[in-house]
Amino acid sequence: MKIKNTIATFLNDFLNLFYPRLCEACSNYLFKNEDTICTKCLFDLPKTDFHLNKNNPVSILFWGRVNISYAASYYTFSKGSQFQKLIHKLKYHNKKEIGIALGRHFGESLKKSEFFKDIDVIIPVPLHTKKEKIRGYNQAEMVAIGLGTAMQKPIAIKNLVRLIHTESQTKKNKLERWQNVDNIFDLLEPSSLINKHILLVDDVVTTGSTLEACAHALLKAEGAKVSIATLAYA
Incomplete structure (x- = not known):
């Protein structure tokens, strides 16, 4: 040896x-x-410690919109920052390992939070098959892989699906973002998530419209709870 x-x-x-x-x-x-x-x-990356505070800015983002148990982002996101460069590489330059590595570090922190200890399954925000084919992978899935590795939780990638290919959210306002993702997600097997605490995962949360739409679809499963984890909060 x-x-x-x-x-x-x-x-x-x-x-x-x-x-x-x-x-x-x-x-x-x-x-x-x-x-x-x-x-x-x-x-040096700007950590938030939101996972230690139930009423943090990401949780508050969803108040009155959808029933989220807990929500947290690991880093803050600002244009031109070193972190933005990492996210850009993850999404557009085939650097899948960035999502996995940052997700793993995030997962180690979430294990220390009382709010995320009873997670049953991790589900990434899905890309439409057309967009995923162009990119080659789903960046949210890479983050989920890192989280799952650290938290020792299973990842489900085929249950929550995006039914419609939509335009990029980047240049849309809050209302346009919501209209762009309204009713475009669905569950293929709601029965597999009955009474489960689901951790919904994405790379960055801005207005929360996409995550909100996903959460509404996941909550169709009887007795399910949804919490949210994103790498960054913009």
Whole structure:
């Protein structure tokens, strides 16, 4: 075993000469114990600690709109920030590992929160099959994979579906965002979520319209509870 580990270390060091492992945030070299994002950049990213406070800004966003048990975002999002660059890479530059890595760190924090201890299943906000085919993957699913790994919870990716391909939400106002996603999500097997506490996952929450529409669909399952976790709050 010791010989195998030595050989593996040698091969990794050799490959790093030609394909160096760089931090996706700052482009500096990663140490052996670092993955995707270096320790310094992880420390510098603007954490919210919303998962420790039930009445945080993300939870308040859904008051009077849909019955959400708890909601939290791990980071704050601002234009031009280092974090925005990470999200851009995740969504548009095939950097799936960013979503998984940040989701894993988020999951380690959620495990310490009393509000998220009884989660039964994790469900990412789905992309329409047309959009997912173009992008190659669903970025929310990558975040869910990281969360599921850290929290040791199952992930369901085929139950909640997006029925209609819609325009991007980026340049729409609050009303337009809601109209753009109204009634476009549905559950294929509501019975599989009866009495389950569902963690609904996305990369960034802005107005909450997409998450609200998803939550309404998930709450069709008898006795289901829905909580929300996003990487960032804009």
